[in-house]
Amino acid sequence: MTQLILHIVVPVYNEKENFAELYQTIKQHIHTQHIIHVVFDFDEDNTIPVVKRLQKRDSRLVLVKNRYGPGVLNAIKTGFHSVSSGPCLVVMGDVSDDLSIVERMLEQYRRGFKLVCASRYMPGGQQIGGPLLKKTLSRFAGLSLHYVAGIPTRDITNNFKLYDKSMLEDIPIQSKGGFEIAMELTVKAFRKGYPICEIPTTWRDRTAGVSRFKVWKWAPHYLRWYVYALMPPRLSSPKVSGLAG
Numbered sequence: 001m002t003q004l005i006l007h008i009v010v011p012v013y014n015e016k017e018n019f020a021e022l023y024q025t026i027k028q029h030i031h032t033q034h035i036i037h038v039v040f041d042f043d044e045d046n047t048i049p050v051v052k053r054l055q056k057r058d059s060r061l062v063l064v065k066n067r068y069g070p071g072v073l074n075a076i077k078t079g080f081h082s083v084s085s086g087p088c089l090v091v092m093g094d095v096s097d098d099l100s101i102v103e104r105m106l107e108q109y110r111r112g113f114k115l116v117c118a119s120r121y122m123p124g125g126q127q128i129g130g131p132l133l134k135k136t137l138s139r140f141a142g143l144s145l146h147y148v149a150g151i152p153t154r155d156i157t158n159n160f161k162l163y164d165k166s167m168l169e170d171i172p173i174q175s176k177g178g179f180e181i182a183m184e185l186t187v188k189a190f191r192k193g194y195p196i197c198e199i200p201t202t203w204r205d206r207t208a209g210v211s212r213f214k215v216w217k218w219a220p221h222y223l224r225w226y227v228y229a230l231m232p233p234r235l236s237s238p239k240v241s242g243l244a245g
């Protein structure tokens, strides 16, 4: 059996205060072999010198320039493009995600789940800090799509997710804003019948640097996938079934 290599995609925008801590956290919690793809938009990004310093003793820490133009959506797409196969984990560069659950996410991947979602809105999950409006909308979207549309996670908007690269190749990305890509991929994966599960997580708002989340600008983009998820599916039948949760 071939050894699993985890690809970690980290979009960054001036994360010099956070990246060294994120790197330490990855090393502390992730014991599976992994490659870290740090995706930046412009050569002056202040994360780059921090990454270059760490690269001196880690050849599996890779800097990737955003190939599709600026913005976090393009950065995530670039990260997916850099991965050839296997599990692909999207992690934020501001140490908001609890990486202590990654090995459990990988266990689920090994069991056959093609999308493993870190979930703030299931029992055991938590969200600490962050703007109230953003939190409320995200929780409402997650819970309503779970209970009304049957989406197998209560936290569709969280970008901290583990995807199988072959599944990503089967899903054309149409998002145009930013972080709504997680929502699009989850709804489409569900519609195509891929096995999806969730694991509780604690999300903490950043303590350094500045959030670039644009709640009003991106709201219509989220709404598009929210409505799509509520629409009756057109001819979709499960590809794989029978996996225990």
Ligand SMILES: Nc1nc2c(ncn2[C@@H]2O[C@H](COP(=O)(O)OP(=O)(O)O)[C@@H](O)[C@H]2O)c(=O)[nH]1
Binding pocket: 010, 011, 012, 013, 014, 015, 039, 040, 041, 066, 070, 071, 072, 075, 091, 092, 093, 094, 096, 206, 210, 211, 212, 213
């Ligand atoms: N490459 C790239 N990364 C970005 C951009 N905007 C945000 N990020 C990264 O995406 C992650 C989460 O961004 P953040 O602004 O904290 O969003 P929030 O957590 O939803 O408030 C961080 O690692 C950011 O550095 C961008 O325009 N380009």
Ligand SMILES: [Mg+2]
Binding pocket: 092, 094, 096, 205, 206, 211
């Ligand atoms: Mg953040």
